[in-house]
Amino acid sequence: MVERDKLLDVQGLKTYFETDRGVVKAVDDISYHVKEGETVGIVGESGCGKSVTALSIMNLVQGPRGRVAGGKIMYTTKGGERVEITALPPYSPKMRAIRGSEISMIFQEPMTALNPVYTIGEQIAETVCLHQKVSKKKGRERAIEMLELVGIAAPSRRINEYPHQLSGGMRQRAMIGMALSCDPRFLIADEPTTALDVTIEAQILDLMLHLQEKLGMAMQFITHDLGVISTMAKRVVVMYTGHVVEKASVDDIFYDPRHPYTKGLLASVPTLGRQERLVPIKGTVPNMNELPKGCYFSPRCQEAMDICHQEEPPSYQLEGDHIVKCWLWEQEGVRLP
Amino acid sequence: MAFFVRRISRAVITLCVVLTIVFFATRITGDPVMWLLPDDASMEAIENTRIRLGLDKPIHEQFSIFVKGVLQGDFGTSFLHRRSVTSLFLERIPQTVKLMSWALGLGIVLGIPLGIIAALNRNSALDRFLMTSSFLAYSIPNFVLGIFFILIFSLTLRWLPSGGYGNWRYMIMPVVTYGASHAGLVARLMRSSMLDVIRRDFIRTADSKGLPRHTVIMKHAFRIAVLPVITLIGLRLPHLISGSFVIETIYAWPGAGRLIIQAAKNRDFPVLQYAVFVTAILVIVANLLVDLAYGLLDPRIKYD
Numbered sequence: 001m002v003e004r005d006k007l008l009d010v011q012g013l014k015t016y017f018e019t020d021r022g023v024v025k026a027v028d029d030i031s032y033h034v035k036e037g038e039t040v041g042i043v044g045e046s047g048c049g050k051s052v053t054a055l056s057i058m059n060l061v062q063g064p065r066g067r068v069a070g071g072k073i074m075y076t077t078k079g080g081e082r083v084e085i086t087a088l089p090p091y092s093p094k095m096r097a098i099r100g101s102e103i104s105m106i107f108q109e110p111m112t113a114l115n116p117v118y119t120i121g122e123q124i125a126e127t128v129c130l131h132q133k134v135s136k137k138k139g140r141e142r143a144i145e146m147l148e149l150v151g152i153a154a155p156s157r158r159i160n161e162y163p164h165q166l167s168g169g170m171r172q173r174a175m176i177g178m179a180l181s182c183d184p185r186f187l188i189a190d191e192p193t194t195a196l197d198v199t200i201e202a203q204i205l206d207l208m209l210h211l212q213e214k215l216g217m218a219m220q221f222i223t224h225d226l227g228v229i230s231t232m233a234k235r236v237v238v239m240y241t242g243h244v245v246e247k248a249s250v251d252d253i254f255y256d257p258r259h260p261y262t263k264g265l266l267a268s269v270p271t272l273g274r275q276e277r278l279v280p281i282k283g284t285v286p287n288m289n290e291l292p293k294g295c296y297f298s299p300r301c302q303e304a305m306d307i308c309h310q311e312e313p314p315s316y317q318l319e320g321d322h323i324v325k326c327w328l329w330e331q332e333g334v335r336l337p
Numbered sequence: 338m339a340f341f342v343r344r345i346s347r348a349v350i351t352l353c354v355v356l357t358i359v360f361f362a363t364r365i366t367g368d369p370v371m372w373l374l375p376d377d378a379s380m381e382a383i384e385n386t387r388i389r390l391g392l393d394k395p396i397h398e399q400f401s402i403f404v405k406g407v408l409q410g411d412f413g414t415s416f417l418h419r420r421s422v423t424s425l426f427l428e429r430i431p432q433t434v435k436l437m438s439w440a441l442g443l444g445i446v447l448g449i450p451l452g453i454i455a456a457l458n459r460n461s462a463l464d465r466f467l468m469t470s471s472f473l474a475y476s477i478p479n480f481v482l483g484i485f486f487i488l489i490f491s492l493t494l495r496w497l498p499s500g501g502y503g504n505w506r507y508m509i510m511p512v513v514t515y516g517a518s519h520a521g522l523v524a525r526l527m528r529s530s531m532l533d534v535i536r537r538d539f540i541r542t543a544d545s546k547g548l549p550r551h552t553v554i555m556k557h558a559f560r561i562a563v564l565p566v567i568t569l570i571g572l573r574l575p576h577l578i579s580g581s582f583v584i585e586t587i588y589a590w591p592g593a594g595r596l597i598i599q600a601a602k603n604r605d606f607p608v609l610q611y612a613v614f615v616t617a618i619l620v621i622v623a624n625l626l627v628d629l630a631y632g633l634l635d636p637r638i639k640y641d
Contacts, residue, residue: 060544091550100547112538117560117635127546162636178546 006033007186007218008057008103012071013086015049015056019065024288026052028242029071034186039212039219041233041250043226043265045285049242050222054188057220058105059090077102078185101131104179108191110171114163120147121159124178131182146177151207169200173207180211187212190222205231226269230254235321238262241286241296244315248322258324260301295327303328340640348621352614359613360403364396369416369604390416403610412614413607417600422611426593430615432502433592436584437577439512444519445570449563451520452527457554459532467524474521479580483514483587500589511588515580519573527566534562560634567634571627575620578612 015027027049034040042050055061057073073085075098088095107113115123124146125139134142140159147155150173163171172192179187189208193201205228212219221232229236229250236253238246238261246259257263264281283300286292292299298308307327315325316333324333370386387393391402406413412422448471455467490510491499498507534540535558543557581594589595593612600608632638 055541058545060541096547096549098547099545105545107538107542109538113542115539115543115557116637118557119636126548130546130548164637175542 005035006074007036007076008034008220009074010053010057010071011074013053013056013073014068014070015052015061015066016069017066019289021289025242026066026288027056030237030239030242030244031071032237032244032247034218034220036185037212037216037218038235039221039233041229041236042220042222042239043224043229043236044239045224047241047285047288048239050224050239051190053239054105054190054220054222057085057188058099058103059085059088059095060099062090075103075186097131100127100184101182102184103186103188104182104184105188105190106172106175106179106192108194110168110175110195111163113175114171116163119160119162120166120174124159124174124181127178128181142181143177146181147174149180149211150174150177152177168196169203172196172200172204176204176208176211180215180217183215184217186218186220188220188222191224193228194223194225201228208232226254226265238265241288241291243296243325244323245297245326246322246324248324249320252320252322256322258318258322258329259326260303260328261297264300264302344625351621352617355613355617356407356610359610360400361396363604363606363609364399366604368392369606372603373416412611415600415608416605417603417608418605422607425596425608426611426615429591429593429596432590433578433581433585433594436508436511436590436592437515437581439508440515440580440584441519441570441573441577443512443516444523447516447520448523449527449566452524452566453531453554453559455524455528456531456535464528468528471521471524474517475519475525476521477518479514479518479583480587482517483510483584486510486514487587500587502589502591507588507590511584511590514587515584522569522573523566526569527562530565531558531562534558564631564634567630568627571623571630574623574626575616578616578619 010030010032012029012031013027014025014029017024017026030049030053032040042053044050052061052066056068057075061068068086072087075083075085077083077098083094083098085095085098114120118126121140121143124143125136128134128142129136129139132138132142143159144155147158152158152170152173158166158170158174163174166174176192192208193204196204208219209232219232221229223229223232233250236246236248236250237244238253238259240261246253246257246262248256248258253262254266257266261281264279267279268281270278281300286296286299292309294307294309294311295301295304295313298304301308305327311327313325313327315323315336316329317323317336318329318333323336370383370390370392374382374386384393391399394402403413410423414420415422415425418425451467451471455464458464487499487510490497497510499510501507531554535554540553540558543553548557578594578597581590581592582598583594584590585592585594586598593615596608597612599605600612628640632640
C-alpha cells in the first residue's frame with residue numbers, strides 16, 4: 001500500500017505511565033492505520049489501552065507521569081502534509097491547529113465532557129472561532145447549523161441552553177456537533193454511546209453513520225461492544241493489555257476470528273435466536289502492574305500451550321490483512337518483525 | 338424575590354437570637370462599675386454611677402429597655418466614652434474597613450495567581466516553595482508576624498512607622514501582616530481546587546478543541562475552580578472584625594477593633610452589644626454575597 005493513502009498511521013506506539021509501583025505500559029508497541037473515509041474499530045475490555053491510544057493521537061497524554069515512550073503517529077493533513085504528531089509539543093500551534101480542526105474527539109460521558117458553565121452554543125462557537133478565525137456572530141450561526149445537522153430541534157433556542165438543561169442523548173448530539181464543527185477529516189469516538197440508553201444509542205450510532213457518509217470523514221471507533229463495532233467499522237483492531245492481539249476486516253473478526261481472546265469476546269455476546277448459554281472469558285484483565293509472564297492472555301486462555309506461559313508471542317500475518325499475535329499460528333502464519 | 342424575602346426574614350430571626358444571647362452573656366461577666374471608678378470610690382459614688390448607667394434596675398427591665406432601644410435604632414451610650422455607640426462606631430468603622438479591605442484585596446490578588454501557578458507546576462520545586470511559604474504565611478500568628486515586621490522595618494531599618502494613623506506608609510505593615518495570612522489560605526485552596534478541576538472531563542474536551550493552554554485554564558477551569566475560594570473569602574469576611582482586634586492593637590490603628598478590645602476590658606456592654614450586632618450583619622451579608630456570586634458564576638445555580 002502507498003504510504004500516503006494512510007490518513008493516520010500508528011507505528012509501534014508505546015505510551016507509558018510512571019506510577020508509584022513502577023512503569024505501566026498502557027500502550028505497548030501497537031501499530032495500525034486508518035485510511036481516508038474509513039472506520040476502524042478498536043475493541044477491548046476496560047483498561048486495555050483503547051482510550052490511551054486515542055489520547056496519544058490527540059497528543060494529550062500529559063506529563064510528568066504519562067509519555068509516549070516509543071514509536072510514532074503520522075497524520076496527513078488537509079494540505080497533504082505528513083505530520084509526525086508524536087514529535088510535536090502538545091501545546092505547539094501546529095498541534096493545536098490539528099486538534100479540533102483536523103482530528104476531533106467525542107467522549108464517553110456527555111454528562112461530564114461539556115463545560116457546565118457555558119452554553120452549548122458558546123462551546124461550539126468557541127471551536128469554530130478558534131480554527132476558522134471568524135466573528136462571534138458567524139460562530140454562533142455555525143453552532144446553530146451544527147445543532148441542526150445533528151438533529152436537535154429548535155437549534156436557535158437550544159444553543160442558549162446549558163448542558164444540564166439537555167438530556168444525555170441531546171448532550172451527546174451537541175458533543176458530536178461540536179466535534180464536527182470544523183469539518184475534521186478524522187474523528188475519534190471514545191465509547192460515545194456507552195453511557196446512553198439502548199434506544200438513544202441506536203439513534204446516535206445511526207446519526208454518526210449518516211454524518212460520516214455525508215461528510216466523508218475517517219473514524220476511529222473505540223468500544224468494548226462488539227455489536228456496535230459490527231454496525232460501525234470496516235476493519236477491527238482488538239486490543240488486550242496494551243497490545244494489539246488481532247487485526248482484520250470486520251467480517252473476518254466475526255466469522256473467522258483467530259485469536260482465542262477474540263473468540264472469547266464473541267462467545268460472550270448474546271445473539272438473537274442462539275440457544276446455547278453465553279460463555280464468558282474466565283478470569284479478569286490482569287493488573288497492569290503485575291502482568292503475567294509470556295502472553296498476557298495465557299492465564300485466561302483455553303488453548304494455551306507451554307510456550308504461551310514462557311514467551312511473548314510475535315505477530316503473524318495470515319491470509320489477506322489478517323494479523324494475529326498468538327503462538328497458535330506459528331505454523332500457518334508469516335512471522336512479522 | 339421570594340428568595341430575598343426568605344433570606345431577610347431568616348436574617349432578622351438570627352439577629353434577635355444573637356442580640357439576646359450577647360445581652361445576657363455580657364452581664365454574666367460581672368459589674369462594669371468596678372472598672373469605671375477608682376478603687377477608693379465611695380459606696381455612694383458607686384451607687385450613683387450604677388443608677389446613671391441603668392444597672393440598678395432588675396435584669397428583665399434592663400432587657401426590655403435594650404430591646405426598645407434596638408427597635409428604634411438606639412444601641413445606647415458607651416459606659417466608658419459617654420457617647421452613643423452608633424456614633425462611636427461610625428467614626429471608627431471606616432478606618433477598619435480601609436485596612437481590612439486592602440488586606441483582603443492583597444490576599445486575593447496574591448493568593449489566586451500563586452495558587453494557580455502552583456497547581457500548574459504541581460510537585461515542582463516552585464510548587465513546593467509556594468506551598469511552604471503560604472503555609473507559613475497563614476500559620477504564623479498575626480501578632481508574631483506584626484512584631485517581627487516592626488522589629489525589622491521600623492526599629493532596625495527605620496523605613497516605616499511602627500504604628501499610628503496617617504498616610505499610606507502607616508498602612509503598609511498592617512495590610513501586609515494581615516494580607517499575608519489571607520494570601521496563604523487563598524493560595525492553598527486555589528491550588529487544590531484547580532488541581533481538582535483540571536482533571537475533569539470537560540477540561541480534556543477543551544484541550545481536544547485545540548485551545549491554547551491559558552484559555553483552557555483561565556476560561557474553562559478557573560470559573561469553576563474559583564467557587565470554593567469565593568466561599569472561603571465569604572467566610573473570612575466576618576473574621577475581618579476579629580482580625581482587626583490584633584492588627585489594630587499591634588499597630589495602634591484607631592479602628593473599631595481597638596474600640597472593641599477596650600470595651601471588652603472595661604465591660605462596656607453597649608459597645609460590645611453593638612460590635613456583635615455589626616459582626617452578625619456582616620456574616621449575613623457575606624453569606625448572601627457568596628450565594629449571589631455562585632449564581633453569577635455557575636448557571637446550574639438559580640434562586641427563586
